[in-house]
Amino acid sequence: MTQYISDRQAADLLKKADNILLLAHQYPDGDTLGSNFALCLALRSMGKRVRVLCGDPIPEKYDYMTAEVPMPDFEPEYICALDVADPKLLGPALQAEYGHRVDLCIDHHSTNVGYATHSCVDASCAAAAMVILRIIRLMGVVLTPAIATCIYTGIATDSGCFKYSNADAEAHRMAADCMDVGVPYEMINRVNFDMKSRARIELERLALDGMEFHHDGRVAMMTITNEMVAKSGAKENDMEGLPPIPRQIEGVWVGITLRQKADGNYKISVRTGTHADASAICVLLGGGGHNRAAGCAVDGTLEEAKAAVLKAAEEALPRLITG
């Protein structure tokens, strides 16, 4: 059983700690990296030894946050997981080594399983980086351009560049506070939201070709197979930002993206608007996430995966079915 604590209690625990290991989730995104590197820089400015670990390689596009931050080796005394809702999401290696002994988890997922000794979770925040910024302020650390850049990245990437429902007034104000210090936001927004390789554009075209609609167009399903990825020439860093596409289509309540994994099975992303709860759908398939964006995995053929997620959507949302 975890003990849920406030931002201030989390700040107090961190102030007392040293030789701190920070953990990011696998398939690292802007929020887990922004949270980890912001807190790392903040704690170092207080004279502490800190290291960030991630089970997967960090995509090159985040170099502007991560490339110039050296990672010293030391025996960790205090372990924190940031933006990690479940120790499984650390990836197999880090889960085995650290999953059972996380001292503090700082997160914004309502589906957080409460695995750490202390958990500081605010599901009203658009990004874990917003909780981190509050804690950094409570520790009395002055915001530097490097820290502000990490926090801005977390907020912007987890809110779809302030487009999603979670982009509330606090998200905008925190972004503005970061920008006051000096954030290269034009570059960050271009790298994260505006830049597509030619291979990515080809992959989008292939995926759009195979878009399927169900229940009077209320459900849209897009598939990304390994064959399509190979044909387009897309690399791993071309794959982000695909899941929102099906829900962008007019009239769609539930947008589903099935992405084939290396082992042939499917990773499923669900995006919804005000009409549906994405998390409720994914929970039925052993996954989880947020109200508007959630995920799960289904083993089997493409047809089996499609049938399973469609059935889950119908169960979670009986209003979908229009006689």
Next chain:
Amino acid sequence: MTQYISDRQAADLLKKADNILLLAHQYPDGDTLGSNFALCLALRSMGKRVRVLCGDPIPEKYDYMTAEVPMPDFEPEYICALDVADPKLLGPALQAEYGHRVDLCIDHHSTNVGYATHSCVDASCAAAAMVILRIIRLMGVVLTPAIATCIYTGIATDSGCFKYSNADAEAHRMAADCMDVGVPYEMINRVNFDMKSRARIELERLALDGMEFHHDGRVAMMTITNEMVAKSGAKENDMEGLPPIPRQIEGVWVGITLRQKADGNYKISVRTGTHADASAICVLLGGGGHNRAAGCAVDGTLEEAKAAVLKAAEEALPRLITG
């Protein structure tokens, strides 16, 4: 010759005025409509008679701002153009009737030609709606949810939902201030940035098929012909948001979109990053706009239009030409 005035002077002029006609630009977008309807509601709350006029029909997607605002008929005594950089942009009918007698122009285009008696222009603002919000505050009007919704729409639409370089800290803070009052931003963002018809998606596929690259991929050119529009089934309101696409491709400095007009000639939109000035390119073809987003028109065949804009890009940006 216009007289350039401050926000406060503009507020003072408006406080003294009555029977006010507000003018939006043709092909109305979220900023010209948000600015006009916000100022209209603010001035009415001060007991004034105000009307908004636009030379083109207002797209349905803006109904949430405009549908429930009645437009009384009266003889205008004071004429203001908002977000209108040049009287030509009022469209032929409104230009003929009002273009020569605009009392006050409130705008954020650096290319504003200074045609009104008084001009209140701040080119540092992401949206004309930001200048309007300052003026509304200076007039002492309390922000209502309806006014805040209009201002938010102007800021969000002209900043690409806070993605473009103009989305600075002030833009975020003004958005947050509007949200405090009560803005249905989830709906607004979905309507303006996230919703695409199936016809639009088909049109994007056709346009991507014909994408052309020049100068080592630094220039990308996308064409939308009348034939492609007919084939996709796209309607006028499916056509927004196409110009940013070419510049989204990795390595592109100058993204050009050529859209065929009803008369067969071409309307050209140019988008650039930090490497190039879009306005400098379009000015060479008799157009104008902002640093990162500008437009012009070229008469002739598609090949002639492409050659003309490519030549203008090369002239404005000799660095494009490698070896």
